[in-house]
Amino acid sequence: MTGLLPAPRPPLEGAIGSVAGGLDFVAIDVETANARRGSICSIGAAVVRDGVVVSTHSWLTRPPAGLDHFDGINISLHGITPGMVADQPSFADRLDQLLELSGGLPLVAHNAAFDIAALREACVAVDREWPTTDYACSLIMARRALDLISYRLPMVAAECGVDLAAHHEAGSDALACAHVVLEIARRRGADNLGALLAGLQVLTGRLEAAAWAGCRGTSTYAGPQLPDVAADADPEHPLYGQVMVFTGALSIRRQDAWEAVARCGAVVEKGVNKRTTMLVVGDGFTGHDPADFWTGKAAKAVLWRERGHRIEVLTEGDLVDLLAETRTSGVRDAVLA
Structure with a gap:
């Protein structure tokens, strides 16, 4: 799904950086071969500049060694088989492509906790430092901005009037994520990603070579605290107080x-x-x-x-x-x- 839209501007030099600019970001999605998050077999990306999707990309990749077995349930979701990735570039090579494409821009994913954790685990599996990037989560944004019975990507996309062409195809999911963020920004009157996150009371996630901090809401659930809440639970966990x-x-x-x-x-x-x-x-x-x-x-x-x-x-x-x-x-x- 590469080349369907105008080519992106040349990437900025340096590590993926701040969300303080305009509506400029790269929406991503990964698909995995099995239950291990690092078993990445496909990566999708949609590059957004000035609030416009300027290019889309969908790449197959060989999962890291040791994480490269395919489970039937995963194949049934995304349709990717071992034979389809056998001659594809390695995860490390595909990560280089993603970082070159994304230079200077933050990443956004729907349920970024999954996608960023997948990148972390895959990097560990190939003995590579984690990339340095700011990131945000369109699922958390949707929970703050919309009142839905479910915040899975198909339902959020439908609410936002976004066409999700093929759920669990990485390029399609990344493109839908990008348009969801743009629609939420339009509804909130936000002209840059930083302002959108601030208005929704969502903190930017950060991934660095040796540490990470998740994208999360800045205020926790304020409903009734019943006596069974674990005393040592992390108050920033998405289930805390539910x-x-x-x-x-x-x-x-x-x-x-x-x-x-x-x-x-x-x-x-x-x-x-x-x-x-x-x-x-x-x-x-x-x-x-x-x-x-x-x-x-x-x-x-x-x-x-x-x-x-x-x-x-x-x-x-x-x-x-x-x-x-x-x-x-x-x-x-x-x-x-």
């Missing part, structure tokens, strides 16, 4: 899921009510339409939303991604340990 209800079967024991979210500072309740902020739908649910949420608890969530209460619906995959972010900052030594 009141969560589960419905349907999960691939892990329900008790294990309850304990996992409690360690992140969430409160688990058995029924949906006006305190509920998140509903996790199991049974392999992957739909996009609230009408497809067929359980009684899901129906109650829709009803409470109609009454003006914000409740977000998560799939099990969404929950797994959130639980994987056990820390909101860290150093490379901790990853290597």
Whole structure:
């Protein structure tokens, strides 16, 4: 998907830098071969200059050695097979291409915690320093700017009037992410990425050679703090302070899921009510339409939303991604340990 749009301006010299300029950024997406985040098999990018997408890119890549097996569930999502990447450039080569393309611009991804963690783990796997970059997350922006029942990319794109041509094709997802950010900026009247993030009370993430700090909201959940919140939970974790209800079967024991979210500072309740902020739908649910949420608890969530209460619906995959972010900052030594 390269070359469909006018060529970008020459990249700036130096490391990827500040978000203080105009609406200039590079939206990215990565797809992985298996459950390991560093098993990157595809990278997509959409370059935005002065609020306009000027080029799009979609690259296949060989995952780092040791992380290069392909799981069937991943293949079913993105359609990429071992044979398709066998003769493709290595991750290290593709990372060089991305950094050359992105020189001087911040990165943005939908659920940047996943994509940036994938880059970190893949760099460790190929014994390479992490690149230096500021980054932001369109999922966090959407949670602040929009009132939706789910903030997965297809639903956010639909709300923003953005065409998502092929979900889980890296170039398509990156392009949709770029347009989502541009639409949120338009609605908020922001003419640069820094002003947009400040207005949404979102802190820029930062990745450096030996440390990282995640993109996150500047204020934590201010709802009722019920007694089951873990005392040592990270208050910056996206699940901290959430009141969560589960419905349907999960691939892990329900008790294990309850304990996992409690360690992140969430409160688990058995029924949906006006305190509920998140509903996790199991049974392999992957739909996009609230009408497809067929359980009684899901129906109650829709009803409470109609009454003006914000409740977000998560799939099990969404929950797994959130639980994987056990820390909101860290150093490379901790990853290597």
